[in-house]
Amino acid sequence: MNKKWMKAAGIRALKTICQTAIATIGTAMVLSQVDWKVVVSASVLAGILSILTSLAGLPEVKGGDEA
Numbered sequence: 001m002n003k004k005w006m007k008a009a010g011i012r013a014l015k016t017i018c019q020t021a022i023a024t025i026g027t028a029m030v031l032s033q034v035d036w037k038v039v040v041s042a043s044v045l046a047g048i049l050s051i052l053t054s055l056a057g058l059p060e061v062k063g064g065d066e067a
Helices: 003-026 036-054
Strands: none
């Protein structure tokens, strides 16, 4: 894992975390009904899964199949 891979994987994980937070918040009828613990835990889990998936390879990084 080099610096370029870590940057690409970090950006991908951050995007995934944001997308998961938006989707989780969007499931509540009104903002006051948002369960913030669920939003945070689902988002963190999505970020971890994104990093683990990136270990299989990143098309953004030349030789992306080599972690």
